[in-house]
Amino acid sequence: MRLTARRAFLAGLLAYGSLAPAQAASPPVQPKEGPGGIGDAQAGVTKRALGRGANVTFAFYMTGAAPAQGRPVAVFLHGWGAVNPQSYGAWIDHLARTGWLVLFPRFQDVNRTRPADATANASRLLKAALDEVAADPEAKPDRGRVALIGHLAGVPLAMNLAAEAAASGLPAPKLVFGTMPGGIASGPKARGIALADLSAIPAETLILTVIGDRDARAADVAARRLLREADAVPVERKLFLRALSDDHGFPALAATLAAPAAVDTAYDAGAIKVQPEAKDVKPPPFKWSADMALSGEQQTLVSQINNARADTLDYLAFWKTFDLAAAAAFAGGNAATLKMNPRFADMERWSDGWPVKRIAVETPKPHPTAQPAAQNAPSAKR
Incomplete structure (x- = not known):
């Protein structure tokens, strides 16, 4: 009798376990409109390759005439090895459908590019891309509204571009938004992206770094270093954000290093026509170095990036916070503007009403x- 009762009890547990995922609370879905929202779902998105051969920047924007003032420009700087825009396609689609011109410079030829050359590559590609679309009535970049988005090694690249914008002839970004920063060289001969003089980043720039709580130590250290070294920018224009994992419901939300990626195969580079290199242009001689090759850890991370799917963390922790930060930056707001916005840190609720971790x-x-904020204010000469 006891054995029968025990079997019945175990059977009940198994049955409950098999039903639990279906009965678990579901996470918040993407907002229909506003920050983090779907945007114009009916619009077409133009997908172009600017440049030739391996030297291309992919451009994405809504099909049709741009607004009179032009489109704000989001420069998307990928993680090391994640060179296909489809890996970030869901975010790019959100940006394009909410009015942005998205530029995705392919600054790396995998296993053939040195990290030391990445900043110069990205700068050259962006300058050429902006020049190519300057007179395009559909792309029409507004050079006064530029934001840089970086992921992993793309974050120090974004900071370098911001620091060297004036010298390189690029428009100064109003916002640098860095997610899960990493890949920074620890010394002159160390593997990774060498930082420029970040004190050259103008004081009026708004800088946000976003890390997750999974595999967080390296990203935490890198984020704080970048914020610290951009010492001409007052703390009133900087924020450090931490997205939190939450397993209250199903599927659970995991704030990993790959979390900002979200695949959309509609943005596959292989489906975008790239003009071949001109016949009279000879590539520079290739010299291999060990730091060109992806390490085993990098290969694993790239695999995770290439298989990531959009979820609530994308909609609300990354896309929404970027949208709100860009609006603040373009309007002259600062970090206090964002912190006072009740929507900024809110992650909404699971379907059972339980709040998602903020x-x-x-x-x-x-x-x-650092000097007091008043002394860091933009001067008339800048």
Whole structure:
């Protein structure tokens, strides 16, 4: 009798377990409109390759005439090895459908590009791309509204581009938005992206770094270093964000290094026509170096990026916060503007009403040598 009762009890547990995922609370879906929202779902999206051969920047924007003032420009700087825009396609689609001109420079030829050359490659590609679409009535970039988005090694690249914008002839970005920063060289001969003089980033720039709580230590250190070294930018224009994993419902939300990626095969580079290199242009001689090759850890991370799917963390922790930060940056707002917005850190609720873990928002500590904010204000000469 006891054995029969035990079997019945175990059978009940198994039955409950098999039903649990179906009965679990579901996470919030993408907003229909507003920050993080779907945008114009009926619009076509133009997909172009600017440049030739391996030297291309992919451009994405809504089909049709641009607004009179032009389109704001989002420069998307990919993680090391994640060179296909489809890996970030869902985010790119959101940006394009909400009015942005998205530029995705392919600054790396996998296993053939040195990290030391990445910043110069990205700068050259962006300058050429902006020149190519300058007079295009559909793309029509508004050079006064530029934001840089970086993921992993793309974050130090974004900071370098911001620091060197004036010298390289690029428009100064109003916003640098760095997710899961990494890939920074620890010394002159170390593998990774060498940082420029980040103190050259103009004081009026708004800088946000976003990390997750999974595999977070390296990204935490990198994010704080980047915020600290951009010491001409006052702390009132910087934020450190931490997206939190949440397993209250199903599917669970995991704030990993790959979380900002979200595949959309409609943005596959292989489906976008690229003009071949001109016949009279000879590629420079190739010299291989060990830092060109992806490490085993990098290969694993790229695989995770290439298989990531959009979820609530994308909609609300990355896309929404970028949208709100860009609006603030373009309107002259600062970090306090964002922190006071009740929507900024909110992650909405699971289907059973339980709140999703909010984004942790932190104002970084000032650099020891930083001047008061009033002395960091933009001068008339800048």
